Amino acid sequence: MDMKADQFTIETGHGMRLGANVEEGGVNFALFSAHAESVELCLFDPTGSMEIARLALPQNTNEIWHGFVPGLQAGALYGYRVHGPYDPENGHRFNANKLLVDPYARAFHGDLVKSDAHFAYDLYAEDKDLTFDSRDNAPEMVKCVVVDSKAGRRPGNRPLIPWAEAIVYETHVKGFTKLNPKIPEELRGTFDGLGHKAAVDYIKALGVTSVELLPIHEFFDDFHLMDKGLTNYWGYNTFGFFAPASRYFGPRGREGFRDMVRAYHDAGIEVILDVVYNHTCEGNELGPTFSFKGIDNFSYYRTLPDQHRYYINDTGTGNTLNTSHPRVLQMVMDSLRYWVEEMEVDGFRFDLGSILGREPDGFDQRGGFFDAVTQDPTLARVKLIGEPWDIGPGGYQVGGFPPGWAEWNDKYRDSVREYWKNDDGKAQDFASRLLGSGDIYDQRGRQPWSSVNFITAHDGFTLHDLVAYNEKHNDANGEDNNDGHNDNRSYNYGAEGPTDDEGVNAVRERQKRNFLATLFLSHGTPMLLAGDEMGRSQGGNNNGYCQDNEISWLAWENLPATCGTLLDFTRKVIALRKSQPLFHRENWRDGMAVNWFNQDGGQLMPEQWESENPLCLHLGRDDLVDDEALWSHSLMIFNPKPEQMEFQIPDIGGFSWRLELTTEDDARRGEEFAPGHRFEMDERSMAVFRRV
Secondary structure (H helix, E strand, C coil): CCCCHHHCCCECCCCCCCEEEEECCEEEEEEECCCCCEEEEEEECCCCCCEEEEEECCEEECCEEEEEEECCCCCCEEEEEEECCEEHHHCEECCCCCCECCCCCCCEECCCCCCHHHCCCCCCCCCHHHCCCCCCCHHHCCEEECCCCCCCCCCCCCCCCCHHHCCEEEECHHHHHCCCCCCCHHHCCCHHHHCCHHHHHHHHHHCCCEEEECCCEEECCCHHHHHCCCCCCCCCCEEEEEEECHHHCCCCCCHHHHHHHHHHHHCCCEEEEEECCCCCCCCCCCCCCCCHHHHHHHHHECEECCEEEEECCCCCCCCCECCCCHHHHHHHHHHHHHHHHCCCCCEEEECCHHHHHEECCEECCCCHHHHHHHHCCCHHHCEEEECCCCCCCCCCCCCCCCCCCEEECHHHHHHHHHHHCCCCCCHHHHHHHHECCHHHHCCCCCCHHHEEEECCCCCCCCHHHHCCCCCCCCHHHCCCCCCCCCCCCCCCCCCCCCCCCHHHHHHHHHHHHHHHHHHHHCECEEEEECCHHHCCCCCCCCCHHHCCCCCCCCCCCCCCCCHHHHHHHHHHHHHHHHHCHHHCCCCCCCCCEEEEECCCCCECCHHHHHHCCCEEEEEECCCCCCCCCCCCEEEEEEECCCCCEEEECCCCCCCCEEEEEECCCCCCCCCEECCCCEEEECCCEEEEEEEC
8 A cells, every 4th residue: 555644634533343444445443442532543654654644533422432434444554543641540541642452443553662752751760650751652662553454354163162071281382383393394383383174184083173272362471480581481461452463473474373273174073262351561650651551551451440540450460451441341352252253253351250250249150241242142152261360359259150152271280189199188179179169060050160279280289290290390481480389289299300220200100190081081171281182291380470481482302212102092082081971061950970989999089178188079960871882880999009909899879890991001901800709909090991
């Protein structure tokens, strides 16, 4: 597009749809700001280096500033300058010297350059943010791109996996692809690479149903990480809620994202996004001004009631998005619908999700955000997963989300880790987690799938490191090993980190199989961290948020000799879960028999729950007809103790039981045991039987 400044005029337009929207004859611009005095639209040449027009938005309707530019087309570059009071003590931080990005921008042009000019105040003044900085940051600022979002749609091809059948695989666009030799080098680290046949085929063969991607909304590196030569790898630092992260662009650019989603859909796999609507990358009162602060700080962020200069920091990141404001809530809802309708994703995992349910008086299960999502016909079709905690008062809300939501269940993670460490008195809690955490979720019509079960996630030890390290080793993060969790419930079994001790390594491998078998045979929705199926290690780093390198990337070559065995085991236990309704329970009222037995084959007595960790679980559904493919009854025996044990097979209707899986020897199966027979178990092992 070759246009000169004098070619541009601006008309009233409308405020019915926020953002920059291509319409017949031009582009309509609409920006919410309740406290602005005027708004200027800045247009730039195709390089983004020269401002070619500055047009005042001519109309303010219902606190939405709007204007229509005839002749403008998709691909045009733009930003805003917003005029208003610079009065931090009353929550206002307008500074028209700062070029601001549109909260609804669907793409960005250029790179954000680290510069003091991005701060609305004098960084070196004594009063800091009470001062005013008059430098223009436009040369160092990215520019928004006008996108015709109607282009490229196709009829829906969504897998629509029922919740009870879902198996989630948490991964990272770059980390999964960067070192994969089966993906062309020019595609590694990109959306195109993750959508490549080699990546899709691997995930399909694993047996998972739903890929959950760490944040892919546009984000930039924190300035303090830049100073250390590090980067924001995880991406929990949102810059734009409508734009795919440009750092993951390959040959297809922005379209590579939707191509990737479609590749997974064609394989019958869902794509779920980890989204960060709880805060933005602008930080606290000493942070930069990129967008929201300069557009309407007092509306977009929660500020302290009597000191509006300062931000409520329930996120631990400096600011908290104010979803109690109707226009901020609208932006979140518009963003979610955009990713579903335009970019074709299948669901969301909400980082620090308790924040979204937080109203001025605290967390509210009937808060505005939850009510808006519950009644929305578009979002009713997709999966919604909450991370049910934040650092604010009353922020821990496991079990507190409304019906229709699933939740990350950290009680599952902690209980299963403790049980397999053989910590004292963990049997009863382990039993609850294994059966879907009904003590938490069996209410208001919620179902077992509401519990998203996980042993590991991106935040914390990998599965290998969970059994190889007693302590975190985060020195590479440059924070003197003070970052990351200290309470990992991990155990190294005799050596910290890598060892040549065959006995230690054998126990570690068996424990990995115990964790994986427990995860996939538990009721609830299992989530597997990418690489755990191959025994990936981060060298004991349990907080790899800033490690965009081999520490965090999946290694695909020169793997340990045990990698293939663990991968085969993972595929096998996933297939077992998928084939047997006993292990992917749809509801609490399905007539399933649940019985617990002790080591001697008798019913587990109340006092034994406190004194014993070894357990035998019977699951049965008489409505399921046994055949070669389908089980109606199953026994699972768990021995977390560091010594061998014998279990007496309980008498359940006089039936015998066939061994189908054991974590002590993956090749051992087919033996049959009658009631009263003794089954010998290795230390720290698990066995699964079906009724003959």
